[in-house]
Amino acid sequence: MTYRLEFLMRVLRAGFHFLSADMDTVWLSNPFNYISYDTSITIQGQTHKQTKMSGGFIIIHATSKGLKLWQDVIKCQNQNLVDLREQQHLQRKRPTSDFTEQECINNRLNTTEMNLLDPYLFPDGRSFFDLHRPQSRGIVPVVIHGNWLVGLEAKIKRLQSWNLLASTGSSCDPLENGIPYSLSKRSNPVRIRIRILAYNRLQSLQRLLESLQAANYLNDSVALDISVDRPSSEAGSSEKKRWKQVMEYVGDGETHPSKFKWSHGPLSIIVHKKHVGLLGQWTVSTDHQDVQLFLEDDVVVSPHFYIFLKQAIDFYYINESNYDSRMFGLSMQHQHTVLGQRTGFSVRSIEKELNETGAPRFFKYQLVGTWGAVFFPEHWRAFLEWITTIKIENIEEGCTPGGLLSTQWWVSRHLAGRMWTHWFIRFVYERGWYSLYTNFPNREALIVCYRESGLNFNVTRGPMNPIVEHLQSNVHLNFTKHLPVFDYHFSLIDQPALLSIRHNLWHRHYFINQCRIIEENHKVAPKLIKPKSNTPTHIKGVENKTRIIRSIHNPLLEEVTLPPSSDCFKWFLLFELIFVFPVVLLIVLGACVINRKKHTSRRKPFSR
Structure with missing residues (x-):
């Protein structure tokens, strides 16, 4: 112990700041992005028991105050070793834990400038493994300290149960690395297929088809599939009438020819035999190996979308030197939604974060953009194979951890079979994958959603963004290999490989599934449990909307209250009538008797 302290002292004297961490810490991100570089702060460290500092993760600045502080810690620890040898702790009736380096540090914090690191970003073992405080607030920790547990074997066993231990041998198990490059083994060329x-x-579909027909395809043959869902048995006459109008226009692919003529390649009309919803339309299995562009009928495409798409695929998918095994495809919309929200933290602004990283034209983000989603065939096939193993009708299967808004979407829509994106979000979350996005000037996009009235919007709102009218090679086609990667919370990720282990932080064995709790309390239609308006929150600056979202994941938040059942409430009233009311009555009567005696005793001297 003294050797380590003396070595760190030599580091400070050489003019270097140091970060000292115990071997039982788990690093999930770069901690230097979250500590202060203000040299007036002498020491920073992990919070321990709310007001103390843990000696297992500390940062000391190489200043005169830092040198003096560390020299005092060394002297204190040397004296501790003397006292322990002389068994002074027995004479003073103090535990041996009072004679440690950590106590030496904490005894000197009142006399120096110090900074306790965020306890949710740098949790100790009890906070993370036992109380689940960061996870319950949708916060991904930076460094987890494996303390609050005695013994190396016990700590290894705990990490293994959470799937956070890479190996116990001399080498580490590899992390999820996406899908390896395999185009060199293919004999067929890569083709692009558009699926509507x-x-x-009908009007929305015609608008989309007109924009597709007018686009520049560089004389390539591009296959177009139009998938038409059937009305459900509960559909009204007006809904069925509008569906028939669409069928009269596109045809059925067999007896009734299509009025729409596609002049850029083969056209296929796919009419489902029964109502499948968006989930069934998106996840229908195909046997081809094409790169697929999915378009719902309320979007339009830029005349230049295919030029961009073809060059982006050539650069990021076909070119092996630029291939990223974790990038599942492209999202051709302008992204505006941050899926992950965290209790006690403001929602990140995509534009602000991109500006702070140099305003790149392209970036990688975990959320799939459904307004113009492009999937590489191997990644899309992996998703289709995965979803066949999922019990789609089970609400528990659909909950995603980490404070993601997608759980709110799932709880509100799963009974109607409306969701498909939630399944892909969870699939990507478990693997640490992401998509390519654009960041063009003036929020321009190559594919724009008109936000038509339907499943996702109650009323038509019009185009979301301006569309790219004029293609500029130095702006729209200036591809680069090394791009910033952002997680669901839109936090910049230094090591994308670590995204693949994040789902272990919300290990199902240790968490009560809040989707199931919400469903059981809302038999008619699942919805979010609203907190009482007069309930104080222990985290300042958190809006009610954010707290409601957190209630799905967080059994620990004080502001979430479950509505009592009517039977329990009746028993509660009966208990009050039988026990509480008589006690209160006796107290009141006793107070009246005492007060009467006082008045009587005061009147006696004047009775003469």
Whole structure:
């Protein structure tokens, strides 16, 4: 112990700041992005028991105050070793834990400038493994300290149960690395296929088809599939009438020819035999190996979308030197939604974060952009194979951890079979994958959603963004290999490989599934449990909307209250009538008797 302290002292004297961490810490991100570089702060460290500092993760600045502080710690620890040898702790009736380096540090914090690191970003073993405080607030820790547990074997066993131990041998087990490059083994060239998902919005579909027809395809042959869903048995006459209008226009692919003529390649009309919803339309299995562009019928495409798409695929998918095994495809919309929200933290702004990283034209983000989603065939096939193993009707299967808004979407829509994106979000979350996004000037996009009235919007809102009218090679086609990667919370990720182990932080064995709790308390239609308006929150600056979202994942938040059942409430009233009311009555009567005696005793001297 003294050797380590003396070595760190030599580091400070050489003019270097140091970060000292115990071997039982788990690093999930770069801690230097979260500590202060203010040299007026002498020491920083992990919070221990709310007001103390843990000696297992500390940062000391190489200043005169830092040198003096560390020299005092060394002297204190040397004296501790003397006292322990002389068994002074027995004479003073103090535990041996009072004679440690950590106590020496904490005894000197009142006399120096110090900074306790965020306890949710740098949790100790009890906070993370036992109380689940960071996870319950949708916060991904930076460094987890494996303390609050005695013995090396016990700590290894705990890490293994959470799947956070890479190996116990001399080498580490490899992390999820996406899908390896395999185009060199293919004999067929890479083709692009456009797949339109339609139902009963004829005008929207015609607008999309007109924009596709007018685009520049560089004389390539591009296959177009139009998938049309059927009305459900509960559909009204008006809904069925609008569906028939769509069918009259596109045809059925067999007896009734299509009125729409596709002049850029083969056209296929796919009419489902029964109502499958968006989930069924998106996840229908195909046997081809094409790169697929999915378009719902309320979007339009830029005349230049295919030029961009083809060059992006050549650069990021076909070119092996630029291939990223974790990138599942492209999202051709302008992204505006941050899926992950965290209790006690403001929602990140995509534009602000991109500006702070140099305003790149392209970036990688975990969320799939459904307004123009492009999937590489190997990654999409992996998703289709995965979803066949999922019990889609089970609400528990759909909950995603980490404070993601997708759980709110799932709880509110799963009974109607409306969701498909939630399954892909969870699939990507478990693997640590991401998509390519654009960041063009003026929020321009190559594919723009008109936000038509339907499953996702109650009323038509019009185009979301301006569309790219004029293609500029130095702006729209200036691809680069090394791009910033952002997680669901839109936090910049230094090591994308670590994204693949994040789902272990919300290990199902240790968490009560809040989706199931919400469903059981809302038999008619699942919805979010609203906190009482007069309930104080222990985290300042958190809006009610954010707290409601957190209630799905967080059994620990004080502001979440479950509505009592009517039977329990009746028993509660009966208990009050039988026990509480008589006690209160006796107290009141006793107070009246005492007060009467006082008045009587005061009147006696004047009775003469």
